[in-house]
Amino acid sequence: MFLPLFLDEGAELLDALIRVGPIILSSSRSPALPLPPHAFILVDPSRPFVLEEAISWLDNGVEKLIVPLAWAKELIDLISSERLLLLLDVGNVSAVSDTVRNGVSGVLLKTPAIDLDLIASISKFFTGSVIHVLANSSAPPSQSLMRGLLGIGATPVLPASQLTLGGTSASQINIADAFLAPIVSDRPDGLFPTIVSTETGHSLGLVYSSSASVKESILTGKGVYQSRKHGLWRKGETSGATQDVVSIRLDCDSDSLEFRVKQHGAGFCHLNRQSCYGETRGLPALESTLRSRFESAPEGSYTKRLFSDPELLRSKIMEEADELCRAEDSTAIAFEAADLIYFALTKCIAAGVGISEIEASLDKKARRVTRRTGNAKPEWSKKPAASPPEPSVIDAEGDDAIRMRTFDLAHISSDERDALLRRPVMNSGEMITRVKPIVDDVRTRGDAALLELTAKFDKAELTSTVVFPPFAADTMVVDPEVGEAIKIAYRNIRKFHEAQADRTTLRVETMPGVVCSRFARPIARVGLYVPGGTAILPSTALMLGIPAQVAGCQQIVLATPPRPDGSISPEVMYVANLVGASAVLKAGGAQAVAALAYGTETVPKVDKIIGPGNQWVTAAKMLVQNDTDALVSIDMPAGPSEVLVIADYTANPAFVAADLLSQAEHGVDSQVVLVGVNLDAEKLAEIENEVDIQAHALSRVDIVRKSVSGSLIVKCKFVEEAIAFSNDYAPEHLILHLENASEKVQFINNAGSVFVGPYTPESCGDYASGTNHTLPTNGYARQYSGVNTLSFQKHITSQEITAAGLKTLGPVVATLADCEGLQAHANAVRIRLRS
Template identity: 50%
Template structure:
């Protein structure tokens, strides 16, 4: 400890008095001493507080109070041994002092500081405890000899503040001048007996060097001001004539006791007689800025920029937000330094305006560094969502710029063709690369999606409206369009209406054929009948994406099976257009299936709204539908959250097609099937496996792809998709189907001779399109099969959406006495093996009443 004395305040401490010696000890009373009270005892960022815990009883509430005090910046707790043992695992050992009565008790404390409450007979008695730290309580006035002895020992004297005084010439009876304790711990080798003194400000920046004597230090304590000893003029009260006064905060000594430090608040022009803030020139950096801003707060002329900032709160707050955003966007060292400096400037203007000093800020930093319980430290969901959206917009901007640059570099006359790989001559790695999908950085996506989902979960409609404004740039009054739907919201042409009606009927027929009616019953053994029956999921959410193409067909594929299954409530979700309206075809389908309403939102926020429900949107039991990576991530997130209690249909990725074609295929047909998927997006996957196809046929296919692609309105998207797509040449059909099953495509198209006989070779695919006249487009719209299919290889383990997707299956069993005779003993034996006696007893008690137990041999 810098000084050999630690004042102990048995009553309410006097802040200005105790700050002079840096550290103090104040009493702690369980339930009364509050953490917020500690801050009022501190006058500088370097002021420390120690607590004395005197009670022998401690409970969890008291421990929590102690931890709260630590978190406010308290440096140490003095505690009885038993209490110290209870709390030592919760706090750093260096911040705990074991409170004992005698040196004998102190000997029992290992590797920890001790405080001895009964004054030992001599300073030498505490020497064995010096390494870990030792404090000695003194409850009586000491003579100068005793003070000197203790000051030169390893101990810190803990003395009741009522026994000391800053008055040194005429101290009250029973009191010892504070200066006696201070000089007892100092030494000097100067002939004049003065002590080298460094004056520093509250940020510990050196203002200058002076000299002190016993008298000048005592006078500094009495005045609570900077008082020094001039070698030529005697006692020197700083600023007495110049007005550049100092308020004394505290006095410390160095580790050897041969130099002292005054921590002061410098008033006026500065410390130096040359009117500079220090004897080494002006204070640098933030301290200099603080000085300037303080002067501006008092004297800034009207119309100046700083005056405008001080007078206009919105302007100042806006500048702080602006500079914070610019710091976030800065990348290089020079950019970060520049933007951080701007942010510091405007932040300090706000501080100066409100009388907050750098010392106040550092005091808070010091307190936070002393915390013993650590917060998780995560940003609030609102700011996480804003940051993630900012990053997303930044990324999108960068991607668009990269796309523009790439487009400029693309030769518009270059052919739009798939690259070729011959499996017969390529390496296994090259073939595997053709069947490999792009890696999705799910961790990054999930970090973007989680705050969005959490915000909708906690804020409901408000969050949904805010996010729709942010992401879709549409301002809505309500996020839910409830049934019945206005005629004006589903104005479509007669041709489109007729097309939807035809598709609706075909999808209904195919999915109604899948509907299992009645109850499946099986008598597994005599007297044991097991049953299985279906029940509809009561409330389902159908997500209909927007994006690069509006997909009203998806609304059919999701809602019609739900209608067939008998779902009580069908909820749609689809993002509104720029005009704030929904796609009329989607509204028409919602009307046909009797949907309860449509969530007017897209992305992760729509999924969250259906999963958790909001003030206007009912919570759904299961969510179905395709979407981008954010929708997929949100679906995965809510399905894993037990608080949501919400299932999903399947994971999903970008749309994909694999066409198996041979030399008998029509290359125009093959090209059209490839392009029908390529136009979905640049991340769509297009793959052609060419079976024993000659080079002339492959060239013909390339020409067909190029010719058709150039005539498409979405040719820019198609060109980028085809650029990373492949024609993989193989010799046999067996090879083709082995690769197709390995890839497990969303759409598998068979344009080969005798295509139907090869369907039995398909093990992994979302949906199969068999023969030259079965384009994938028919399945997407009107054939009757469902187009919501597993992608990204999930066809290995998931089915596409079907009627069963909207049902759950319940089993039941009826066991008669005859049945119990058949399976009772087997049940009891298996329960005994698992050690579940209550299970065994439930059978045994029945068999006993039937006279079936014990079993006959």
């Protein structure tokens, strides 16, 4: 084999290298960045030793650190020898002490040229260690020299600049040629027996490979083998049961291969089974069944109930975990463990997590060099856990109090600060794959699909999908107090959004006789998505409907999930009537987005879809906006609700806690951040105590407990630091509990909406102050505005040129057109000038 030294030569090359084994990366790479599997880090000898940096790389999943002698001397007593390789110039071998030699598992030897005898003698000095050899040469070693190195137990290291996806030359070697250098075959036909297995190592079948097939697999990432009768066999080329290659490995004798693959379609076997060795069993079979049930579980089946009812699934996981703990004999333990695994894997599949991801997480955890104490939470332990040493991150799992995690900007690295700015990332590609069948179904079958999907996901049996005005009076009956509150909110929101409307025509004479103009026009047809679920959201209907109404949109289609009886909440219907909705679509999720994007027999097609939603809604919006057949745009990417509060000594702890909790109650994935400016321990404790007291008084305390446990307190010394952190975070909601708070607004560059001073709770913006509550999340406040009247308008430009104006401007245009080789453009000017 060989080890590539990768210095960011390109993603395509990296993808191919990942398939064939470990990769050496430069220490200039941030420890916080995602890593390819089996990554090594080569530490620059000029880099000063920083223990925390070494630990951060290893904790983030780096398999081995390749360190200079100075680093090795510092790390040997702290890090397992299995995780350390020594970076050494061939001339400095004598400087290595026995302590260093015994404290590493191998050496990366830098040498001017590859001398097999010299390397063999050095390997005897490092008995039991792996020798990797990096030659200071502009050309890669030949395949025969690579085989010579491997023959004496050394591994060639090849800079990625010497590797190519193209043909092997004097200066570069094809990746596949480098990989195949040590492979030998004992068969007359020269083929290599090849075991094909799943990502988790379960055998699918036995095939044969050739140099040509291995090369194509490495370069394309697809399963390609050698048929003994028909030549190259590109798996799935005719059956559709294709394979994505995860890794290709040699066996210990270098005469056979293992391909680990993601198998698509019916399976690997020609009998439409996953494996040639019969039906799968155990965990792979359970995973396959659960994935199938997740896509199309029969109505009324138990698995369907588990996927549809998170609380039932949560209860079963806890029940089975308890029963496993109580089991005593081996038969009972196996029985209860199987039950627990079934329910746990059901939760994983529902979240898009498979066994391979679980194994990858286990492998990453195994590579960590720092460990938490591992004590159980008090609710799971009969005796109090021992107090762990005070960490740089205060972890508040140790009691029943609802607490946040605390960080101090003065005591964390820049990489750790960057990590605080990151949000949990939704796998948009995977979600789009999951919503695509739903979107395609509505696109092709229209109302019939919409009715079926509404019954399936919203549990509502409907006879029609759309309600058109005039809306029946009995569908809009609301409590008089609620109705009056809606009217006041309507007036405030409308007043603010009317002021935003662009009613003027911009006219600029750019030069004599050349007048350019810009004017606004409403988007003709808009779809407004109002989420349903656990909350009734007439406020969102107001926030979307009023600017559409003010902008003058001709059609306003409001989509919202129906209640189980097929009706829409009267509060939402009340607002729909108030904002002049032209239709109300009784559907939610991806199916509603599809209906709005493509239209159905009864649902009007729209030109733009605006409004928040869960990850299914967001993925569907992203999918349809990229479909040229839909010709629909969307407002912005969406993520979980979030708030960042900046507080100094003037802040009222009860007010701060209430503001944090107002966002934390939205969902378990809500993002809540408190940035404390020079707050002492007593003030912080007051705020945390208020969070705990107020949270326990909420009906949604279970949601709050989970969201707050993942939330942050960030301490800093100065308000300028706090604002800089906030601008980098770019929160959806920013609340300023600061002395002279209004003076600080001028320094805010990135935020969805700002709430200034102690008497401006975020709730007012959510409901009735006048600003819009549909705002950018996930840091998108750097690029996007919140929904406003201009979200429902588009701008058109025009120009009018006189004959005199063209006489001056025309030659300029013709010259530029000639420069670009566009003769017809130039002719359109010259034909007028000649006349």
